[in-house]
Amino acid sequence: MTDFFPWEQHTVFGAGLIGCYLGGAISVQGFQTTLICRETTKSKLTSGIKLTDYQSHEAILPHIEVLDDKQLSATNITVKKARFLWLTVKCTGIKQAVLDIAPLVDNNTIILCCQNGLGSDAAVKQAYPDNMVLRVMVPFNVVELSPGHYHRGSEGKLTIEQTPQSQIGINTLVMALQSDLLPITTTADMDALLWAKLQLNLGNSVNALADIPVKAMLEQRPYRKVIALLMSELLKVADAHGIKLPKVTAISAHKIPIVLRLPNFIFSRVANKMLEIDPKVRSSMWWDVSQGKPTEIVHINGAILKHAKTLNIACPANEKISSLISQLSGNASLTDEQKPPIAAETLLAWVSAK
């Protein structure tokens, strides 16, 4: 068993949307927190950050300790070792982050991997075999409303993995960090929870291709039908693996695709909870595509394809969407019709074509 003392050093590596929100919410509780950011983003964070959420909670942090990547790698600076190292880079940044976090890690460091998708923790565990590495599921969306203002736009509890070694400590940590801005809990079955989150993340690629807010996307039935196709394939793979998906929204995993396919007038009544989402919310993949950054498609839809292959299950919809997104971030020359915004009917026709 490991004792965790929440007042020990929290370091958030990757001061982006999730990192700044999480780091801000930990710091506002009075715990020592340092954000590790890019040199280019440091100036907007040094004058403090503001947190708000869809339930009108608000906190202003006049100051938060920030260290940039150049300072971290400078040999003439001694950096504080992290007791809790919250790794909040994208899956695509993990390989480099594993090297860059080295100055922050000692034997007591607990590394908390906050990535969407499946399998990002493997590289961290391989590089730090003697450290406790725990997975974290981030259910909610964060947007930056103005420089340094981070807004949680949807519901859900941040969930930390419980292992036999971490159990007591994690409960202490969770009790200490619990707040209105940061609802938080634990799970002993992170595999199943990450699959359930993966199901919800199948909307990310569709959102990137639709190039409109998530709420506006969900209001259009053909987009919902595309997401339903992607989800039905995931459910087949999860069932074949014997994974029982926990309920992470008001509707259970197997019912979500059925509800998504409903005509608009019924959907808006049955799925009112799903539509209770801030109208500004965009998926994290939309942010990547709109900024010309690599996407997490291989770790999200690609993770399903990888598992499907071992089970010999066909997933044509996930294959098509994966290739559309990969073409966007690759050098493929695309016609205007293939570039976002892709109309709902067009996308549905492409994804359903045999």
Ligand SMILES: NC(=O)C1=CN([C@@H]2O[C@H](COP(=O)(O)OP(=O)(O)OC[C@H]3O[C@@H](n4cnc5c(N)ncnc54)[C@H](OP(=O)(O)O)[C@@H]3O)[C@@H](O)[C@H]2O)C=CC1
């Ligand atoms: N955004 C959201 O609402 C949600 C996101 N998630 C998941 O959370 C994870 C984080 O996502 P998100 O916060 O959106 O990502 P962001 O891209 O907003 O944040 C990551 C930040 O880390 C920085 N970074 C990456 N590598 C390094 C490095 N080696 N040294 C210093 N800084 C680094 C990035 O800089 P640069 O861009 O320059 O590389 C970026 O500023 C993802 O897996 C995502 O899928 C989950 C739920 C919701």
Ligand SMILES: CC(C)(CO)C(=O)C(=O)O
């Ligand atoms: C919260 C959610 C499901 C959608 O916004 C997400 O995880 C993301 O944007 O990556």
